[in-house]
Every structure is written in C-alpha cells, then in structure tokens.
Amino acid sequence: CFQSFSGVLLLCNVVRLVGSRSDGYCTGRVEIYHNGEWGTVCDDGWDNNDANVVCKQLGCGPPFIVHASAYFGEGTGKIWLDDVGCSGNEKSLSECYHRGFGTHNCEHVEDAGVTCYHYPVRLTGPSWCAGRVEIYYNAAWQTVCDDGWDLNDAQVVCSQLNCGVAVAAPHSAYFGKGRDKILLDDVACMGNETHLTRCSHRGYLDHNCSHSQDAGVICSGEKIICLLIVLIGPSRCSGRVEIFNNGSWGTVCNNSWDINEARVICRQLGCGTSLSVLHFGEGIGEINEVTCTGSERYLPECSYSRDGAQNCNHSQDAGVICSGNVFFLLNVLVKTCSN
Structure with a gap:
C-alpha cells in the first residue's frame, strides 16, 4: 500500500x-x-x-x-x-x-x-573524483557493471564523494578492469539517492558481466590528488585508515599510532574529533608509517614515510573512530596534495 x-x-x-x-x-x-x-x-x-x-x-x-x-x-x-x-x-x-x-x-x-556497516565508495583512477567505481563489500573493493550506467547513477557517486556534479559516466572499463568481484549490475538511480546501494539494482553479486564492463565516473570536482585517505569500517567516519599514494592503496602501522594521529585523520576528513583508536581488520598493500603532533591540518604535514613501515604487518593496521560531524568540502581534499 x-x-x-x-x-x-x-x-x-x-x-x-x-x-x-x-x-x-x-x-x-x-x-x-x-x-x-x-x-x-x-x-x-x-x-x-x-x-x-x-x-x-x-x-x-x-x-x-x-x-x-x-x-x-x-x-x-x-x-x-x-x-x-x-x-x-x-x-x-x-x-x-x-x-x-x-x-x-x-x-x-x-x-x-x-x-x-555502511559500504564506502571510491573511484580508482587518476584522482579522488575520477575513476573506476568500487564499493567496499565483504572485505574487498568490488566493481559495478556498466549495464544501464548513466549520468544519474554517476551523480550519486559524485554526491557521496563531495565531488560536484557528474560530467561523464564512462563504460567498458575506461579506467581499467577491477580485480575482485562485480557487486552491482543494472543500477538505476534517480540521481538524488544518498548511496549507490540505495538505487535499484539486481541484488548484491547478481550480474551477467565481466570486468571489461566496469563502470566509471568523472565528476566536475576532478582534481589530481597526491595523497588520499579513507576509513574502511561501519561508516565514513570510523574504520581502518587507508592511504592512496603513487597509484595504489595501503594501510598505516599502529606502532606509533595514537589519538594525535587519529585527530589529524578525523579533521582532514571533516569527521569531527577523534574518539578512539581501534583495529578494524587487516588491509592489503603497502604499510605506511605516520607520526603526528595532533595540531596538523592534513596528513602530509605529519612525519610520513612512503617507503613502508619496518617490523609491521597487516595485523597491526591502524584504525580510528571519529565523532562523525561531517562538514568537509572538496577544496579540503584538494589541499591534501603535498609537494
């Protein structure tokens, strides 16, 4: 009814x-x-x-x-x-x-x-606001099939990432093929949904596609970002810290990780203040070392090693819970680019 x-x-x-x-x-x-x-x-x-x-x-x-x-x-x-x-x-x-x-x-x-759990979305490609659409589901980044993929669908992704409006919805693995499973197919959004999973689709992991059909997005806020941060966990403001650098995602070692580093992460993501530091499961890729005083505005202002942390494994991946007061703008993300 x-x-x-x-x-x-x-x-x-x-x-x-x-x-x-x-x-x-x-x-x-x-x-x-x-x-x-x-x-x-x-x-x-x-x-x-x-x-x-x-x-x-x-x-x-x-x-x-x-x-x-x-x-x-x-x-x-x-x-x-x-x-x-x-x-x-x-x-x-x-x-x-x-x-x-x-x-x-x-x-x-x-x-x-x-x-x-809230499935985070990211764009894997040249920047935060342009790339292959991937959704974190069942501990892996999974892709979206391009069947029916259009600007309305792309707009939902751009809105989620605070990247302005959708200017293109590329098909046929324009930004390369994904490596894990295909999560969504036949996505049909109105354009005003708060998350891609709220749009009509066939159901999780129900598809008739291959990765040659991976969907992509280019948003108007497209900027080349040197250093990106996301939290992989129950919400955008709590989870395992992952950093995108030199074309790949990696994690942060918790050897020197404390509330000071967490405070910078929460501030940079516009997620309020840091409440706790926790472990949110194991990631993959390079493990980075970060040391902050807590007063830095963005992660690149901290002591940051891009060569990987010594004597650390993914069982020590750092995580954070922020208060969740989201108010950031795209230009805050742009400022994460370090020289």
Whole structure:
C-alpha cells in the first residue's frame, strides 16, 4: 500500500534510522512508517536477526552493533512493534513475527536501534573524483557493471564523494578492469539517492558481466590528488585508515599510532574529533608509517614515510573512530596534495 505523508508518497512499513550524530543513514534508532505516522520498535527480544532485516531493507551492510535502551535517544509518538522475532531472511521488518502494530508493553526508554556497516565508495583512477567505481563489500573493493550506467547513477557517486556534479559516466572499463568481484549490475538511480546501494539494482553479486564492463565516473570536482585517505569500517567516519599514494592503496602501522594521529585523520576528513583508536581488520598493500603532533591540518604535514613501515604487518593496521560531524568540502581534499 501507499500513503501520503507531508506531500510525499510513502510505501507502508518502510523503515528509517534516526538520532545518530554520524553521517549516512545506516545507524540510528529504528522507526517504521505505519498508518500515516512514524513510530519506534521496542527492544524486547531485539537481536542480530532483527537488525539484519533492517540493515538489508535500507541497503546497508550487515549489523555491526545492535542497540537497546534508547541508545540513540527516545522517540516520540507510537511504539509500533514489540517482541519482534525475525529469522533474518525477511525482506522487511513488518514480515517478521511481532505482537501486532501498536500492541506492546514498552516505553520509549526501550526504543531499539542498530548500527549497520555502511559500504564506502571510491573511484580508482587518476584522482579522488575520477575513476573506476568500487564499493567496499565483504572485505574487498568490488566493481559495478556498466549495464544501464548513466549520468544519474554517476551523480550519486559524485554526491557521496563531495565531488560536484557528474560530467561523464564512462563504460567498458575506461579506467581499467577491477580485480575482485562485480557487486552491482543494472543500477538505476534517480540521481538524488544518498548511496549507490540505495538505487535499484539486481541484488548484491547478481550480474551477467565481466570486468571489461566496469563502470566509471568523472565528476566536475576532478582534481589530481597526491595523497588520499579513507576509513574502511561501519561508516565514513570510523574504520581502518587507508592511504592512496603513487597509484595504489595501503594501510598505516599502529606502532606509533595514537589519538594525535587519529585527530589529524578525523579533521582532514571533516569527521569531527577523534574518539578512539581501534583495529578494524587487516588491509592489503603497502604499510605506511605516520607520526603526528595532533595540531596538523592534513596528513602530509605529519612525519610520513612512503617507503613502508619496518617490523609491521597487516595485523597491526591502524584504525580510528571519529565523532562523525561531517562538514568537509572538496577544496579540503584538494589541499591534501603535498609537494
């Protein structure tokens, strides 16, 4: 069914995650739209299977943390669902077992939440804003098939990367062939989606393509960047630190890694302040050594070795959790280029 809400046509029983200070739509208090209004979900019995259905319904990755006790703040209005019991395979939360819409014995202090993995996007090519489209999924950077690939699809990628508007959507592995799996095929975006995985597609890893059909993007903000940084983890503002230098991605050794280095990374990415330094799994490629005082504006102002760290392996890859206050502009990224 469909219902009108503030002039917008909504599909009944859609879900959203709200109340998070971090960027994106893959973390927050679970709310479901029913009978013309948004309401919350009680945390009675709330577990990883239930959270998995929400994450899939939103086009996010699998659950990273399952939250209870109004972790993201108390909602208002109705508590729509209680005693939710999903197998994890349902297509929407409303298909799971529950007591019935509006039937519960809860208060908003029991509102359920979830943090899903958010699949980062990057462009592998001559710059941050031009290259082959790759999405981080199942611990690997995977590509997108060019079937139906157009400027609307490219615009979503440009918006995600704060690279301005899409000026070209190259086909046929224009920026070279990827090396891992092909994640998406038949992508069809409106152009205003917040993430490429929210566009219509055939499903993860469902395709009839080869890497000779890898899709690319050229955005208006295209600049040659000497040194790029991304965080590979549950959101754009938390994860394993990876650096693009001399045409390849690598990681950072945690031998001298502390809150000072993390503070610079968070500042450069526009992700607020550093909250913690953690390990987010093992990366691949060259391992770099970074030492900062914490006052530097950008990573190249720190002591940075491009020749690889000594006595370090990928089990020591550095990671960071930032506060997630995203406000950066493209020109901040451009300034990461060192002489």
